Amino acid sequence: MNSTAAAPHDPASREPVYVFEVPVRVWHWLHTFSFLALAVSGYLIANPLPSIGGEASDHFLMGNIRLVHFIAAYVFAIGFAVRIYWALVGNRYARELFILPIWRGDWWCGLLHEIRFYLFLSKDTPVSLGHNPLAQVAMFLFNVLGTLFMIGTGFALYGQALGIGSWADRLFGWIIPLIGSEALVRNWHIMGMWLMLVFVIIHIYMAVRADIMGRTSSVSTIIGGWRLFRNGRR
Amino acid sequence: MGDQQTFYEAMREHGITRRSFLKFCSLTAAGLGMGPEFAGKIAHALETKPRTPVIWLHGLECTCCSESFIRSGHPLAADVILSMISLDYDDTLMAAAGYQAEEILEQTVQKYDGNFILACEGNPPLNEDGMYCIQGGKPYIEKLRYMASHCKAIIAWGSCASWGCVQAARPNPTRATPIHKVIHDKPIVKVPGCPPIAEVMTGVITYMVAFGELPELDRQGRPKMFYSQRLHDKCYRRPHFDAGQFVERFDDEGARKGYCLYKVGCKGPTTHNACSTVEWNGGLSWPVKSGHGCLGCAEDNFWDRGSFYSAVTNLGVTGGVEATADDIGEVLAGAAAIGVAAHAAASVVSHMKDGSKGDSSHD
Structure with missing residues (x-):
């Protein structure tokens, strides 16, 4: 294990490496399931289910869908805040989501290699201990910036329901005049959900593919935390 | 004087x-x-x-x-x-x-x-x-x-x-x-x-x-x-919104019962004005009370925001194309799914070709 600590980026290393610490793994799944709850409930807020009959006082369907959306939003936002804290105190891999090392030449080489690999232009399977450079770019743009955008626009809209002067309005209300009007913020909030969903589709595909065809573990790493290595592509 | x-x-x-x-x-x-x-x-x-x-x-x-x-x-x-x-x-x-x-x-x-x-x-x-x-x-x-x-x-x-x-x-x-x-x-x-x-x-x-x-x-x-509240927050049809009771078409049962007009395009949830409290013409009526959704006339750019009869409106950047976030999002998500499936298929083909050549191509 000494060799892993001394040369953590040595692709030849075959010893398992502890990559994702417990808070990172817990956050990943909280983030996933709160996002799914937010996406489904949010879609149903914008495009409600077919109308139901009976007395209004007997039902609270939209109210409950909004409640799910707001509870999931708090999990999503507070979880992300804790995750940012963990980026400061956690291991080196905990920071990879937030800082793209664009000043490093080998990072750019790795990025180019990744792109060539996924376009079938290179047969040489890249190996990364944490996130590979391509994944880092995608996660930073769609997940980190996307999450910040969704939290900002979401709480700005929430502040309109809570009322002028509420904490959400005071902290995030400035976003509405910045984007234009509340209707426009709402539309971009919906667009943000779709962009994050596109990321989720590609992210799951890449992770499963890396697990099956790559030389490192991937799905089991985000569950157990350890990155395992295999020799060759099989 | x-x-x-x-x-x-x-x-x-x-x-x-x-x-x-x-x-x-x-x-x-x-x-x-x-x-x-x-x-x-x-x-x-x-x-x-x-x-x-x-x-x-x-x-x-x-x-x-x-x-x-x-x-x-x-x-x-x-x-x-x-x-x-x-x-x-x-x-x-x-x-x-x-x-x-x-x-x-x-x-x-x-x-x-x-x-x-x-x-x-x-x-x-x-x-x-x-x-x-x-x-x-x-x-x-x-x-x-x-x-x-x-x-x-x-x-x-x-x-x-x-x-x-x-x-x-x-x-x-x-x-x-x-x-x-x-x-x-x-x-x-x-x-x-x-x-x-x-x-x-x-x-x-x-x-x-x-x-x-x-x-x-x-x-x-x-x-x-x-202007500090949305029409939606004080709308007398709000209980129907919370219950999930909507007008689906202007000639349906919901319209006759006075259900929420959100699904036929009411912009009350994003419009800041006093219509739902002060009302119009000395408290006689206002758009939602008369059975039509709010157009959002007090909001910036309401005239260029797409349909008055759709809950999700356009993004304001699509130029002449009247596309909503849902239209664009569905296309993007569909394209991502197709792209992923195509890439997976290509990966399998590439892998099988390598396999048939033997393991000499890498390592």
């Missing part, structure tokens, strides 16, 4: 009794949401403060703001307010015309420099040096800039003056421009709506002339007392 005349004296001159005056004060205090003790304060202010002249300019507009204003639900309010302001200058309401009318502007500037309120209905077109709106032989933009440079504060009446409204709709051939993008050095109160509610207009103007200051404004420059 002349310059020293108070609002109260001006009203008495126009035949308004003290009883009516006090009723107006309490009505206005209630309308502004200020509590009973403010009726006395308003009365005191109007009795002691010298009358502030109001100049009412008209740019590119349809006069619906004036039409709304003179139909203020409480006839008393209209009488009192009109006696306070109409004498000075309002193209459509005053008796004077031609040179006589234009002279009033000059006189007001000389007599009340820095002390009059400029109420702007409509907006100036900037293209072709403002030639799309000529008044008294001069482009309106020149008149607006001249009067604005001498006024105390500006009221931007309606969505035209506040946001641009229909004449500023894409592609905005005359470059109609809202007041706050033309005048930068004076305080501006936006009173959006197409038109604004009469009671909102009289409330704002009374507050400004009575207290000599602007009402508290939100981030977008609208008086908080009337």
